[in-house]
Amino acid sequence: MINKIVKTMAEAMEGIKDGSTVLIGGFGAVGQPALLIEGLIEQGASDLTIVANNAGTGRAGLARLMELGRVKKIICSFPRSAGSVVFEELFKAGKIELEIVPQGTLAERMRAAGAGIPAFYTATAVGTKLAAGKPVQEFDGRSYVMERALPGDVALVEAWRADRWGNLTYRSSGRNFNPVVATAAKLTIAQSQHIEELGELDPEIVVTPGIYVKRVIHLPYGDPKS
Amino acid sequence: MINKIVKTMAEAMEGIKDGSTVLIGGFGAVGQPALLIEGLIEQGASDLTIVANNAGTGRAGLARLMELGRVKKIICSFPRSAGSVVFEELFKAGKIELEIVPQGTLAERMRAAGAGIPAFYTATAVGTKLAAGKPVQEFDGRSYVMERALPGDVALVEAWRADRWGNLTYRSSGRNFNPVVATAAKLTIAQSQHIEELGELDPEIVVTPGIYVKRVIHLPYGDPKS
Amino acid sequence: MTEKDWQPLSRGQMAARVARDIPEGWYVNLGIGIPTLIADQVSGDREVIFQSENGILGMGRAPNPQHVDPWLINAGKQHVTLQPGGAYFHHADSFAIIRGGHLDLCVLGAFEVAENGDIANWATSEADSAPAVGGAMDLAAGVRRLWVVMEHVTKEGKPRLVKRCSYPLTALKAVHRIYTNLAVIDVAVEGFRVKETVPGLSLESLQNMTEATLIDDRAN
């Protein structure tokens, strides 16, 4: 029997190595796999490259992971935002590398990684400093920049409902980057508010088919509807 | 009030011009917008380029459109199949152009057209005659062929449920190419088994958001569950 | 400058002015700042569908404080609601909508707009090495129409409508129209065409607050 549900955070985090690229779902606090990030802090892997929309806020979660010196590089669209104090400190001190990527390009680069596409062209960022050094090609009279796929070793995902095959659904705008990062990593780990019996999830509403998910851990932290 | 629902086939087909590229959903008979294809036959546009997985079977529907001499070119993955008699006749007689595209590349080229990506790289078809003449580039030690986006002027779609904003859902494997072609054309027209009041479709289960759909026509032809 | 016999628009008035020009049926993305205020200014009898980068079409107004759904925010991370007919999708699908040219309009704030339509709205200096770009470049390059809403000059009185942007660019030749607190200006091939000015403001006075040359295209 296939059973991707693990009981403990230690099992969920097993095998994440130093030097990994970790893709993290969420947009702001919504859909962020906050408990898995805590688990990663506990687990101890370092020298990490983090791919996420934001560079963390406050001093918990992703900010804490950075503050502990475990993040070598962050790839994101929105490094500086209200409360991104840890990132600012580390960046000013030259202790963290930064790659700024337009938000849509960030999503598409991960989608490409999951879909077997090593590179694609986009009009986004053409003529700006975020396209500096990248190949530019003209198609039908317009210029486009070539962007490369962005694969991860690990992806951390927050789901709403999950089953033992790893099928996932999300909750409203908590979907955001989660289904995208889930496709792009070798080891996708989901925390889920609810665990359902196999067959309970309507096959029409599964957003992330289980093929993309290696481990699921049941971490309910507050369903306002239940 | 936004109302994309049209009452007659004539309204649904209005403005389709000679020389159009028409993307057609469906895989085999399932999910094929059969009644819209009938409407297109009636409407009269000719010199068409058809993009569909198959090249029609029997002498009705797409095969009929071809038999009437209205199709200049077909772009598909599976031209020859049981019953593709009309295509075979026309092709042997040199009366129709054919572009064979691997099925995944066909889907991805339309997805790219809908997503603003003029070109992408894929490992599919590298070293085969379907990659002949196309640019090849190496990424991380593997060769990939560059494929171009495949946009349409018109897309014909079969949906299961629809509302007046043009939101669509599909039924099981009838989904197939439909949501993909819907994103890739300037004028996307959907036939739907069911029309729902606005708000009846759960926002979590909408597969094609209404932004991609210009017209919806209610054409129930047999819901085995109703 | 002599005593003013004209009044600049307030932020709310600027938002209302933009809202007037959005017809029923458009799909619209609103940036943070003044653009966000536009949604509430679109009159209720016109259906306009708002998109948010984080995977929403049919975004509605701010929720009643008693009915906040913690999972439902907009791209500015404010709590919002969903209208009947709305839908959720993931980030790659959301930016496929943006980058694929499916939105009729995006309204963004900006630091500067150049007379050729270049926009600078994400970084205040070349030396700033960690500015937040978010979805601005995707929106500016991807949508069918880009409108900018901003103060006509900086707090220091420097023009924002310039010959050439001095700040790092967001996109090239992208802006179609600019709504400032003083005027409505189309960006045309030949340069800035002034369509409208606040009552009492002369083109000459407006030109004095504008670096690039203005073309008078007002109705009367």
Place this chain on the structure above:
Amino acid sequence: MTEKDWQPLSRGQMAARVARDIPEGWYVNLGIGIPTLIADQVSGDREVIFQSENGILGMGRAPNPQHVDPWLINAGKQHVTLQPGGAYFHHADSFAIIRGGHLDLCVLGAFEVAENGDIANWATSEADSAPAVGGAMDLAAGVRRLWVVMEHVTKEGKPRLVKRCSYPLTALKAVHRIYTNLAVIDVAVEGFRVKETVPGLSLESLQNMTEATLIDDRAN
């Protein structure tokens, strides 16, 4: 050839032989023909998840004739069922699964396989200008493991395991293993390694039916 003291496998036996090697938990796509027969040969106590190009994961067996869902077919256009835990998705998402390297295995039929792993399975001659490629090239280039199941020789007795394919190629260096009606053969860097032969068949006899050179790698 003298009187045979060995029996080739039937199509059903070939499917069963392949099925034995598919472990629990694999995600598998089966091509049309003999590969399609494999699903029914996977024993019920092992969960194997079958994918179909037309947007299905968790595809089940053929339906009871009284309970056919007309909307539910596989890539071979036969009616199928969906297992509990299955899911539907569209064609671009389906081929993202295939092309993104997420399937553990694809089993295809073929006309020829070359000793370097090249496969030819979609067109029978360079002159055929309208062959149906379907998803074969995507599968062959995209999945983690490609196994081929086919008769060892053509009806005319010509070898299908060749030095170099004579038919138009589907993919280069793609095949990992071949199951024929006579043998199981791994495609290794050094060429075809014979892992298993039907009882009574000598390597010499097998070599006589094979164009490329075989390496004996049988357990005993």
